[in-house]
Amino acid sequence: MSSKREERKKAKMIDKMEAEVCEYNKVKKPTNAVLNVILAVMSLISILPFIFVVIISLTDEQTLAMNGYQFVPEKLSLYAYHYIISAGENILRSYGVTILVTIAGTVIGLFLTGTYAYALSRKTYAFKKFFTTVITIPMLFSGGMVANYLIVTKVLMLKDSIWALILPLCLNTFNVIVLRTFFKTTIPDSVVESAKIDGASEWRLFFKIVIPMAMPGLATIGLFLTLGYWNDWFNAMMYIDSQNLIPLQYLLIKIESSIDWLASNKAMMGINGIQIAQNMPKETIKMAIVVISTLPIIFAYPFFQRYFVNGLTIGAVKE
């Protein structure tokens, strides 16, 4: 009997202690309210522009010219999307180019970064020092635009080829170093050794043991690469001449930069500039392109998010 009572007492005390702990960890009500407001404002700041873009893309062009940007436009219109689907053959083709480049680039990039970083992470690798130096140099010094252009067009012969959009972004020092550190900290040497003892070849070891263990790290690099490829327009500007190889982002940048440029050279171009500006896509169409070019990336985030959370917990528990 007495032991039961004691137990109950103990349980009560534990409850109390827990409650106390909770009390200490609890955010005070007013503070909580303030924090919530701050966070709400911040998320509004980041979300509102995008909502605005969506609304503009759905506004009637005429209404836009008359009233300017409005949250609740007088007249809605699907014209911009209609235009993209029907007349904008280029836009859809560019969409295809972007998707192809992103997928191919991410796969190739992950393979190259993964293997490079893995080799550097192994203590037993003989040329570790040499290859670390090799990969560090381009992080500190850059050959510059002209040198890059010469290499890509004259040495690699990639001018006006889809590879010019894929290869220059594949391997990046920063990614290699992040991944090497990740391999070093998450893959214990003993795992590698035991696999070797069981007779695994280097390739099998890498694909069957290391990759599954390093999923969070690879997902991070994968996201970096995906975003890099999806948003890249500079390579397209430099190396692509054919219309059917132009990625979506460059299409957008081209419109934007041309409009800016025409505006700033108005005095020099006189009437010619006005005529050219007239042939440029209208505001609503620009915004519609922004919407369709952003959507896939928005959907890609939650997919990678899963691994990020995993990655955080893995990193938190140290041996």
Added chain:
Amino acid sequence: MKYRIVKRALAVSVAAAMTAGMLSGCGKKTETNEKGEEVVELVWYQVGDAQKDAPDVIEKVNEYTEEKIGVKIKVNNVAWGDYNQKMQVVINTGDDWDMCFTCSWANDYLQNAQKGAFLELDDLLKEEGKEIYDTIDERFWEAAKVGGKTYGVPSEKEIGSCPMWVFTKEYVDKYNIPYEEIETLEDLEPWLKVIKENEPDVVPFYLTKDYSAPTYMDKIQDPVGIEYGDDTLTVKNVFETDRMKSTLKTMRKYYEAGYINKDAATATDDKSIKRFVTKGDGQPYAELTWGKVLGYEVVASPIMDTQVTNASARGALTAINKNSAHPEKAMEFLNLVNTDEYLRNLLNYGIEGVHWTKAEPTAEEKAAAEGKDYIYDTKVKLEPAANKDYAVPYWVQGGLFNTYVLENEPLDKWNTFKEFNDASQEAPSFGFDFDLESVSTQVAGFRNVLDEFGKSLYTGSVDPDEYLPKLQEKLEATGIQEVIDEMQKQIDEWKATK
């Protein structure tokens, strides 16, 4: 063990195959046309967005030029905003190109010519290019000379840009405004007052941030230059000239009287705002274009006589690469573009029957145009649906005077342009190129100072009595006097050789 060897062999052969594939890609095959001449392909960089139907048009062009002169072209279009950067890389890396568009405001003609990127054309112009050399206005050729050598074939169009007052016709009619008599900024005043008093929802004098007050000077290196009509060739700072000082005062007066929109220094053109007058940089028939953009009729009157400066006469040129393998062919091609009626209109408007059809001008029009230059017996009716797939900036490709006019344009349009060009006066500084190398740091500083004060002073948003001295002080500090001295020195040398 064996497995490993096989794998290595495989890797090597794949690598070999890839290299071979790359190499075979660069081998050029030679073609010949029916005359048995070798056909060469010329790469032509143009500014402006690529058009959807361009491949079809270029194919037609190639059919024709292959037959005629044994040339095929490949056109690379670069977007307006990227042209400067891209051409810099293409030129500096010695990339493969034969011809490119160049002018005073994009892919800078003077700089490229000075650093030797372009081929000297003087010899070619005596042979392959003789025809264009004789037909194009000699002042264009004069402007194309850098250090006595020609580096580009000019596109013949308007030779100077003419600052104009652009009035909304509705109010001109309503208040019987004799707009053609209005010339200077001061002439506007009584009418601005009338509009201010009677039309409360109209901005009398609508200005935007790219407005610059009427300047009676060739600003060779903004803000330093030589005043129009100053035959003594004295280099001045534009903000020290009496004309500019009084102009800025007048602008301030207008601004304070409420004639000018309050946001002028930051505004971008908002077409929904009703305005009475604004400033535009025009040419003959410019009011038609302005009217079309705004959606109502406008009328225009020139602020001053059109002046020809280096910058204005170098409005559009085509240069040939110094390292081009076929400079003669390129010149032959440029010659053909600028003289051949069929080829010129094909490049300009696209394929006849697809992008445009011929339209017959009326008999009266024909009779009225009788005996004038640059008259063709046909006009162009654009096919609205197909035309949007081939809408190119005409003057990028070549001269305008041998193109047909559009249906809604007067038949003697190019004759009017020619008269306009003939009537334009050469600025005293025409033909002088400033070599800014020794003062480049000072010049680089001007931009910031002008950005800081220029817009607000020009639009009258700030008081010139207070801000003009501040501007002068800053320009002084960046070393404007050294630039003036250097330019004066160079211009004296130039004058002596003239």
